[in-house]
Structures are given as structure tokens and as C-alpha cells.
Amino acid sequence: EIVMTQSPATLSMSPGEKAALSCRASQSVSSNLAWYQQKPGQAPRFLIYGASKRATGIPARFSGSGSGTEFTLTISSLQSEDFAVYYCQQYNTWPRTFGQGTKVEIK
Amino acid sequence: EVQLLESGGGFVQTGGSLRLSCTASGFTFGSYPMSWVRQSPGKGLEWVSYIDGSGDSAYYADSVKGRFTISRDNFKNTLYLQMNSLRAEDAAVYYCMGYYSWGLGTLVTVSS
Numbered sequence: 001e002i003v004m005t006q007s008p009a010t011l012s013m014s015p016g017e018k019a020a021l022s023c024r025a026s027q028s029v030s031s032n033l034a035w036y037q038q039k040p041g042q043a044p045r046f047l048i049y050g051a052s053k054r055a056t057g058i059p060a061r062f063s064g065s066g067s068g069t070e071f072t073l074t075i076s077s078l079q080s081e082d083f084a085v086y087y088c089q090q091y092n093t094w095p096r097t098f099g100q101g102t103k104v105e106i107k
Numbered sequence: 108e109v110q111l112l113e114s115g116g117g118f119v120q121t122g123g124s125l126r127l128s129c130t131a132s133g134f135t136f137g138s139y140p141m142s143w144v145r146q147s148p149g150k151g152l153e154w155v156s157y158i159d160g161s162g163d164s165a166y167y168a169d170s171v172k173g174r175f176t177i178s179r180d181n182f183k184n185t186l187y188l189q190m191n192s193l194r195a196e197d198a199a200v201y202y203c204m205g206y207y208s209w210g211l212g213t214l215v216t217v218s219s
Contacts, residue, residue: 036152036209043202043209044144044152055207087152094166096142096154 002026002090006099012107015078021102023071023088032092035064035073038101039084047086048073078104109133109208113201116213123193123217129186129203129210137161137181141205143188146212147198155201156188171197193217 003026013019023033035048046055048064051071061076075082083106088099115127129141143155156177157166165177176189186203193215200212 038152043211045209046207049207089152089154094157095168096157098152098154101151 001095002029002093002097004088004090004097004099006086006088006102008102009100010103010105012105013078014107015080017078019075019078019082019104021073021075021086021104023066023073023099025069025071025090027093028068029090029092031067032090033064033066033071034089034091035062036087036089037082037084038087044087075104109206111203111205111208111210113203113210113213116201116215118216118218119193121193121195121217121219124189124191125193125215127188127190127201127203127213127215129188131184131186131203131205134206136179136184139206141179141186141203143177143186144202144204144209145197145199145215146202147196150199153199158186190215195219 005024007022031051033051036044037047038044047058052064063074065072085101085103087101110132113129119125138160140159142157145153145155155168158177162179174192178187195217198217200214202212203210
């Protein structure tokens with residue numbers, strides 16, 4: 001099983017700042033990586049697939065990069081609605097696995 | 108607009124069974140694989156099962172293999188998860204996921 005490790009666990013940021021969230025795979029997942037956003041009491045929301053492709057309707061301030069074992073989700077300028085938990089997931093190998101999440105909180 | 112709507116959750120005793128459903132609209136359901144993902148209260152996301160568009164191939168997490176069965180009816184645009192021999196650790200919100208979308212989830216409570 002591929003273990004996905006996200007860091008940091010919590011990111012304390014101010015609105016307008018740039019956030020970089022890391023996701024590391026225990027073995028290569030090529031570019032078969034997705035990012036999701038989840039706000040309290042809500043279902044997750046698709047942000048990024050294929051490591052760097054934005055899902056429909058996702059603002060351009062969200063970008064994904066990386067391949068192999070190292071991935072980054074960047075939010076160029078945090079908006080109030082971006083404070084949430086973010087998960088990465090690999091879909092290269094069975095079983096599919098998620099990272100434990102990074103909480104982006106208001107500083 | 109893509110919509111995924113789960114139903115069938117509820118309270119069940121340990122060892123019992125439930126069948127979850129997920130009704131899809133807004134995309135060509137039979138052309139896309141679908142998955143079930145669960146989230147225990149206060150915890151992260153756990154992938155549960157996957158089925159391809161035709162329904163011919165399915166995969167399961169080790170934690171549910173042999174107890175859960177995923178299936179789909181492409182004429183009804185509906186995804187299913189039959190859950191048998193339920194355990195306390197199966198209690199969670201169950202989400203269906205597909206076509207770059209998530210449903211709102213359905214809560215499964217398991218108690219002895």
C-alpha cells in the first residue's frame with residue numbers, strides 16, 4: 001500500500017498570503033494524484049487531478065505541481081473561503097490512498 | 108450540473124447489513140468509474156471501493172473486502188454499496204465520488 005504523507009498538519013496563514021501544501025508518496029504514483037478541499041460539515045470538493053489539472057470551476061489561484069513522489073498544492077493568495085482541510089489522494093495503485101490532510105487555518 | 112445523491116444510511120446493529128445508493132445526474136453515468144469513500148467522525152478520508160463504468164471490474168479496501176459489494180445499474184444511473192457483517196469501525200459518512208464530483212454523503216451508525 002502506498003502511504004501518502006501530507007505536511008504540515010496545520011498551516012496558519014493570513015488572507016492574501018501564499019500557501020504551499022506538500023504531499024509525499026512512499027513510492028512513485030506518476031502524475032496520478034488528486035487534491036480535495038473539505039470545509040467543516042461539508043463534502044469534499046475536487047480541486048486538482050493529474051497532479052496539475054484544475055477541475056471545472058476551480059479558481060486559478062489553486063495550482064498543483066509535482067510528479068513521482070513529491071507534490072505541492074499552491075494557493076497563490078488565500079481568500080477567506082479557502083480556509084479548510086486539504087487532502088491528497090493517489091490513484092495510481094490499488095488500494096487508492098489518501099493523505100491525512102492539511103488544515104489551513106486563519107492566523 | 109453534476110449531482111450525486113446518496114441514500115440508505117442509518118442505524119444498524121453490529122453484524123447487520125445496509126445497502127447504500129447513489130443516484131447520479133448531469134453526466135453520462137455509464138461512461139465513468141465510480142467510488143465509495145468514507146469518513147469516520149473527526150477523521151480523514153478512507154477509500155472504500157471502486158467500480159469501472161461497465162461494472163465489470165471492482166476493487167476494495169482490505170478493511171471491507173469480503174463484506175462489502177459495489178455494483179451499479181447504468182440504466183438507473185445508480186451506484187450501490189451492499190454492506191454486510193457491519194462492525195463498529197464501519198461507522199462513518201459514506202460518500203460516492205465520480206466524474207470529478209462528490210455526493211453530500213450518508214451517515215452509517217453501527218452499534219451493539
